[in-house]
Amino acid sequence: MPQIFSSRSTLVIKLVILSIVFLFAGAILFWRATMSPMPAIGKPVEQPVPFSHEHHVQDDGIDCRYCHTSVEKSSFAGMPSTEICMTCHSQIFTEAPVLAPVRASFQERKPLRWKRIHDLPDFVYFNHSIHIHKGIGCVSCHGPVNKMPLTWRAKPLTMEWCLGCHREPERFVRPRKYVFDMDWKPREDQRVLGKRLVEKYNIQSKTDCSTCHR
Incomplete structure (x- = not known):
């Protein structure tokens, strides 16, 4: 040949x-x-300002939605703008050295560069609003943020971990009015309550790939 x-x-x-x-x-x-890999579980992440959820949420009683303004209507929870911080800190702790970056950000009109702690890969689609609408509390994914003096990742956020909730949502779903209540505990068996809420909120156990990989 x-x-x-x-x-x-x-x-x-x-x-x-x-x-x-x-x-x-x-x-x-x-x-x-x-x-950028996600930070290790339980390890606080250094930020431009050492923000304490424990102080702002647990001590002062500030609701999650005051800072994370788009969490109920968008896929992204939203990071607080400097203007939101300054609604309080233009009146209190106005000369605190630790808040100097906040004041500088406000005066220079340059946003603070917060480091992402719960940063899923780009090929994963996650929507905050649908989870909240279906009765999944903040604490289910973010852990007891209200007790964190500095913020760290509390859950693995792996595919298998997410699928655990998608396969058995009755283990985690709660009444919608308690989604932002970090200390809420069910007064009855969680699975019994969860099964009622799964039906009430029309929660479907979506485990096909296209749910998160679009």
């Missing part, structure tokens, strides 16, 4: 294929190296 490609052409084709393989492998390694 006559040779289709010359030795030189064969060498060029092999080099091109090899280059593509190396480029693909290099792209994967670069992506893994530059991808």
Whole structure:
């Protein structure tokens, strides 16, 4: 059978294929190296200002929605703007050194660069509003934030962990009016209550890939 490609052409084709393989492998390694991993569970994350949920929520009684303004109507909970911080801190602790970055941000009109703690990969779709509408409390995913002097990740947020709730939502669902109550406890068996709420809120046990990977 006559040779289709010359030795030189064969060498060029092999080099091109090899280059593509190396480029693909290099792209994967670069992506893994530059991808920001989520902080370790239980380890506080250093922020531009040492914000204490324990002080603001537990002691002062500030509702989650005051700072996370879009949590009920958007996929993203929203980070508080400096203007929100200054509604209080233009009146109290106005000279506190620890709040100097907040005052500077307000005066210079430059937002504070908070570090994400619960940062899911870009290929995962998560919607805060639908979970809240279905009666999943903040504490289910974020842990007892109201008792954290500095914020840390409390749950693994892995696919298997998420699927655990999607497979048995009755273990976690609560009445909607208690979604933002960090200390709420059911007065009856959680599964009994949960099964009623699953039916009432029309919660479907969605475990197909397209639910989160769109």
